[in-house]
Amino acid sequence: MARAVSLRRRTVATIAAWAIGFLIFFPILWTIITSFKTELEAFSTPPKFLFFEWTTENYGIVQERSNYLRFVSNSLILSIGSTLVALLFAIPAAWAMAFAPGKRTKDLLMWMLSTKMMPPVGALIPVYLIFRDMGLLDSRGGLIAVLFLLNLPIIVWMLYTYFKEIPGEILEAARMDGASLWKELVYVLAPMAVPGIASTLLLNIILAWNEAFWTLNLTTSAAAPLTAFIASYSSPEGLFWAKLSAASTMAIAPILVLGWFAQKQLVRGLTFGAVK
């Protein structure tokens, strides 16, 4: 009897999970489907789900009109660059907080996180002016700096939670063995924290990849990433849903592939080290 009940519960749970998963995925699926329609069919009511004439003309037009590869390379450079720079600062910072905490460490962590609670638009004007005066507008370097600072608190937090799980005695053993601080970080802490560092890296690449507010406001063309690429299809000449969908699909494709291969790490990353 018990088996039968648990089987039924499992079936229900599975169906529910699939339903929720489908609900979340539906907009993306719809975008992808729409990208293969003509502009006319994209608007048709009732909407057609699968039975329409599939076409790839939107992709051709989008590629013709804008240099997709330049946007992709900008996105890659900005997201990976800003995350790597952030790790460089965050690993020592998280090490200090996890293994040599002071009285104010907890406050410091909260304060760092609180900077994420401010609406970014509040800082737009000062940042914009700084960028203008320093000639950083529409430069990759400037954007990397902004994205790096933007995600630094999250990265420090994530690494901190991972590092806390590492027994301090192992680092002390390294100290007894004569490892300098630097060697302790490189030979002992970092290799032990590889899964944590990897998921932090992935999650923040995705966050930086999707970041739209600053990338849209601080770039025009030279440093513009894929977010700007999508945005350029949403406004001027009225709405071209099919082309917008094609552009969106192209923009999310690389990160979707990355996410697919890194699923396991990502789940760990999202649970912030809560599940072992």
Add this chain to the structure above:
Amino acid sequence: MGTIVLKDVQKRFGDVVIIPGASLAIENGEFIVFVGPSGCGKSTLLRLIAGLEDVTAGEIIIDGADAAQLAPAKRGLSMVFQSYALYPHMSVRNNIAFGLKMAGMPKPEIEAKVTKAAQTLNLTDYLDRKPRQLSGGQRQRVAIGRAIVRQPKAFLFDEPLSNLDAALRVQMRLEIMQLHQTLGATMIYVTHDQVEAMTMADRIVVLNKGNVEQVGSPLDLYNNPDSLFVAGFIGSPKMNFISGEVAGQYKAQTIGVRPEHIALSSQSGAWEGTIALAEHLGADTFLHIDTKAGGRLTVRAAGEYDQGPGAKIWLTPEKNRIHRFDQNGRTIKNAA
């Protein structure tokens, strides 16, 4: 080559005083055991010697030079942790070699030393395994291997055997004693285990709330404890303490008699009692006896004792084995 002298070493965490002031002189080659109740500062004192904690005040003199401000690695000491603290991502070989690599020793020399240490500790077949592929006893050996390759002036052990099962503990205890004999190095060993303390130590240091309560050879502490605290801490089962009228007869605030120093008789004796519980260990029987004179007392009887719970019984303490304590818990020295 391995003398360690503590001069009024103090440690505070914030406002909390953990070690109010500890002084101790350890000879080269001595096996010193720290014992004391949980939280009394054994680990803290060991970590202060290791350099993993900074002293608040005082001197730690290793081989004649003050090392209190030196980095851990500069002190020439090795530590074996309770949790083993092996590097999980490194093979056994690299775990043992890590300290030598950090010291910049040439590869062939490292290889030779690791091989030798592995032979000493029966680890030769496991050199290429990761720590997680080893049993508890093997992990402990790797931790010891990591400590010995550096040929330290002294070894520090913080409850190294407490994660092992009883049989393995006995075996590893003997191995560590063997190692001490072969290396002749100074060892400081923290433990909760009475048997380890009594059998391994040249001298035992009893700590109480961060104070060095008494230092002496195991038998010295057993026979001549300076205080009620030491008397109660050394020896298992614990010494019986009786205060009140009976203690008054001996002109003391409290008297103490060890369970093995009380004779039993079914006819006559000093104190009358009833057996409440009997623990049969085979070689010994521990009897817990309710008496009018001193409440519940523990008595050790050799072999299998034939009387069980409920039986009336008489107890007689061995006259010159009675310990007397004053109202401050200090031992009253000269005989009554």
